[in-house]
Amino acid sequence: MKIGLAQINPKVGDFNGNKQKILHALDALNEAEIVVFPELALTGYPPEDLLFNRDFLQQSQQALREIARSVPRNQVVILGAPEKEGTDLYNSAFLINGGEIVGSHRKVLLPNYDVFDEMRYFKAGTTGTVLKFANTSVGVVVCEDLWHPDGPAQWAAATGLSTLISINASPYEHKKLNNRLSLLKHLAKSFNVNIVYVNMVGGQDELLFDGASLVVLNNGDLICSLPFFEESLCVADLPVTLKENVTAVLSSKLEEETKVKTISTDAVVSDSTQVAQNVMIPEDDIANLYKGLVFAISDYVRKQGFKGVIVPVSGGIDSALVATLSVDALGPDKVKLIYLPTRFNRPESFEDANLLATNLGCTLSVIEIDHILQTYEQVLREKLQKQTFDVADENLQARIRANIAFYLSNMTGYLVMSCSNKSESAVGYGTIYGDMAGGFAPIRDVFKTQVYELARYRNSMKPVIPERTLMREPSAELNVNQKDQDVLPPYEVLDPLLEDYVVDNLPFAELARKYGEEIINKVLRMVKSSEFKRKQTPVAPKVSRRNFGKGWRMPIVNGFNPDRDTGRE
Numbered sequence: 001m002k003i004g005l006a007q008i009n010p011k012v013g014d015f016n017g018n019k020q021k022i023l024h025a026l027d028a029l030n031e032a033e034i035v036v037f038p039e040l041a042l043t044g045y046p047p048e049d050l051l052f053n054r055d056f057l058q059q060s061q062q063a064l065r066e067i068a069r070s071v072p073r074n075q076v077v078i079l080g081a082p083e084k085e086g087t088d089l090y091n092s093a094f095l096i097n098g099g100e101i102v103g104s105h106r107k108v109l110l111p112n113y114d115v116f117d118e119m120r121y122f123k124a125g126t127t128g129t130v131l132k133f134a135n136t137s138v139g140v141v142v143c144e145d146l147w148h149p150d151g152p153a154q155w156a157a158a159t160g161l162s163t164l165i166s167i168n169a170s171p172y173e174h175k176k177l178n179n180r181l182s183l184l185k186h187l188a189k190s191f192n193v194n195i196v197y198v199n200m201v202g203g204q205d206e207l208l209f210d211g212a213s214l215v216v217l218n219n220g221d222l223i224c225s226l227p228f229f230e231e232s233l234c235v236a237d238l239p240v241t242l243k244e245n246v247t248a249v250l251s252s253k254l255e256e257e258t259k260v261k262t263i264s265t266d267a268v269v270s271d272s273t274q275v276a277q278n279v280m281i282p283e284d285d286i287a288n289l290y291k292g293l294v295f296a297i298s299d300y301v302r303k304q305g306f307k308g309v310i311v312p313v314s315g316g317i318d319s320a321l322v323a324t325l326s327v328d329a330l331g332p333d334k335v336k337l338i339y340l341p342t343r344f345n346r347p348e349s350f351e352d353a354n355l356l357a358t359n360l361g362c363t364l365s366v367i368e369i370d371h372i373l374q375t376y377e378q379v380l381r382e383k384l385q386k387q388t389f390d391v392a393d394e395n396l397q398a399r400i401r402a403n404i405a406f407y408l409s410n411m412t413g414y415l416v417m418s419c420s421n422k423s424e425s426a427v428g429y430g431t432i433y434g435d436m437a438g439g440f441a442p443i444r445d446v447f448k449t450q451v452y453e454l455a456r457y458r459n460s461m462k463p464v465i466p467e468r469t470l471m472r473e474p475s476a477e478l479n480v481n482q483k484d485q486d487v488l489p490p491y492e493v494l495d496p497l498l499e500d501y502v503v504d505n506l507p508f509a510e511l512a513r514k515y516g517e518e519i520i521n522k523v524l525r526m527v528k529s530s531e532f533k534r535k536q537t538p539v540a541p542k543v544s545r546r547n548f549g550k551g552w553r554m555p556i557v558n559g560f561n562p563d564r565d566t567g568r569e
Contacts, residue, residue, distance in 0.1 A: 002033045003165070004234070006036060006038075011044050013047065013056065019063045029235060034138070040082065042060055045200060057084055076096065089123060091106070091118060092125075093129075093141075093167050105140040105142060105152075106124075107145055108125045115550035128260045135240075137160075140167075141156065141164065170209065171207045171208060177210070177281070194238050197213055201230065205539055206540055228292070239271075240271045293442050298329040306413060307334065307414055308334030308335060308412075312340060312435075317452060317455060320469050321451055323360060332361035339353045341370070342397050344397070351468075359465075373400060399433055399434045405438075415440055418435070418437060422544075425533075425537065425548055429488060430533070440538055441539070445542055446544075489523065497523055501523075503546045508563050534548050
């Protein structure tokens with residue numbers, strides 16, 4: 001059976017654009033007998049509260065009917081879209097053949113954890129779905145339906161079919177692919193079915209979809225793998241269990257199993273004698289994380305219609321990485337670098353920023369801001385009778401820089417990039433409406449130690465980030481001889497601690513045993529007190545298991561202290 005995998009990059013709500021993308025894929029995959037698109041491919045994922053808009057749903061239904069009319073009799077299309085019935089809305093996989101919608105599978109298991117809110121919008125389906133061809137049958141599920149050992153995938157597989165098709169919108173997480181593939185192989189062998197896993201690709205606000213669609217045989221062999229972070233089309237040739245071999249078991253099982261519905265089509269699929277070969281897939285390593293961040297920038301800028309990006313560079317590692325990612329995503333002609341020094345910036349900072357710009361092929365605009373800072377200081381000290389130079393004056397510099405960056409953004413139509421990383425965001429080591437400000441924050445879900453790892457990886461291909469930038473001790477350069485470690489623990493200690501607390505939710509007692517109670521008390525106080533800052537930061541691509549965004553929903557006003565004595569003995 002020839003199954004077409006359509007790993008496409010839809011834009012939420014762009015029905016005309018998405019429809020054309022789907023029709024183009026159908027045309028390119030005309031030899032396929034079954035063509036499979038991702039979950040909610042017609043609307044984009046996640047459409048969120050657009051699903052409450054009646055015009056949105058009507059346009060979705062109209063686009064679905066128009067696509068259906070283009071599907072010939074000898075082809076079946078499986079397409080994700082919302083399905084309205086009365087007042088109920090379902091996340092469905094529509095089954096299309098011969099110009100008609102012949103049925104649908106309604107997603108049964110609605111995720112409502114981490115970044116997912118599907119119970120807010122959808123009603124759960126109740127049955128597994130088997131699509132009967134003239135000479136065989138396949139099961140159809142939607143994303144979460146596949147992952148549970150006693151769910152729609154297992155219900156459909158129990159009828160004796162040979163192939164299970166899963167449409168997905170599974171967000172990227174660094175190093176997630178190996179777990180995904182291992183689970184697919186386990187399920188394929190457990191259910192004794194071939195599994196066709198088609199995943200969405202693209203960036204949508206803070207979510208990043210990696211694609212990496214897979215086809216696994218019932219013995220666990222991988223026979224097809226699509227690339228990370230790229231639209232891709234291919235046809236996989238799968239062996240078929242013909243009707244005469246499955247009719248008896250299918251009929252008897254369906255009589256016993258009320259959790260499965262069947263949808264029939266007269267279409268015929270061909271038998272395959274092709275011998276499956278193992279396929280190697282790219283490692284989900286630091287190179288893949290780098291590729292994902294580049295893709296996130298290009299997709300956000302393109303879908304939002306910005307002309308390019310503005311990166312305020314400081315000579316430090318964070319802005320150097322963001323500038324390099326931006327150039328790799330958009331090209332040097334669409335990246336404007338600005339350097340905004342005060343008297344606290346060391347000469348080597350300009351030298352490194354200038355060398356970075358030269359290496360990237362970008363122009364560096366230098367705008368001195370010390371005189372602006374002095375004007376602020378003079379006026380404020382006269383009015384407020386303030387004599388000391390303190391954190392308020394430090395933050396003033398960052399806010400002046402942000403004002404200039406956004407002024408240039410208004411002039412040019414370029415998007416301001418924030419260079420704040422996850423370590424700084426976690427503990428509030430950044431200036432709200434200053435260096436934390438921007439229209440997009442590509443590394444805000446990347447720890448500081450990973451920033452260095454990404455920079456070294458990029459330099460291993462072609463050195464662009466100055467070596468001194470990699471070697472210098474991190475500093476915000478807002479005061480004389482300022483160092484990050486004047487305030488923070490070393491990043492080699494801070495980052496694992498934050499991983500344990502933010503991502504893995506380790507309790508206070510366990511954290512204290514690992515890192516010491518004094519440092520834990522300090523860091524956790526900083527994390528808690530910085531929540532109001534994080535709530536006002538720009539959108540950032542989620543690349544970890546838990547990000548500061550959809551995956552972290554902490555109240556700002558919060559009297560809870562994890563170190564409080566709870567009567568433990």
